[in-house]
Amino acid sequence: MLKREIYKVEGTKIVRERRFCPKCGPGVFLAEHEDRFTCGKCRYTEYKKREKTETSEAKTAGKHQSKSSKPKSSN
Ligand SMILES: [Zn+2]
Numbered sequence: 001m002l003k004r005e006i007y008k009v010e011g012t013k014i015v016r017e018r019r020f021c022p023k024c025g026p027g028v029f030l031a032e033h034e035d036r037f038t039c040g041k042c043r044y045t046e047y048k049k050r051e052k053t054e055t056s057e058a059k060t061a062g063k064h065q066s067k068s069s070k071p072k073s074s075n
Contacts, residue, residue: 019046 021039030037
């Protein structure tokens with residue numbers, strides 16, 4: 001019986017998702033919390049987005065293609 005160990009190695013992956021403070025500018029990182037990022041300098045708080053993949057596609061109004069060629073009426 002062959003037992004395969006399937007596991008992902010993610011420990012070596014360096015996640016570079018640190019966010020800069022938009023107010024203090026690049027160089028000042030935001031401290032990561034469970035559901036938000038906060039700046040220790042200016043107290044800026046940015047809430048994390050939900051990882052839910054929701055397809056919120058903008059509804060396109062019922063616009064049918066306008067005619068490109070106008071009926072020429074020479075009289
Ligand atoms: Zn800041």
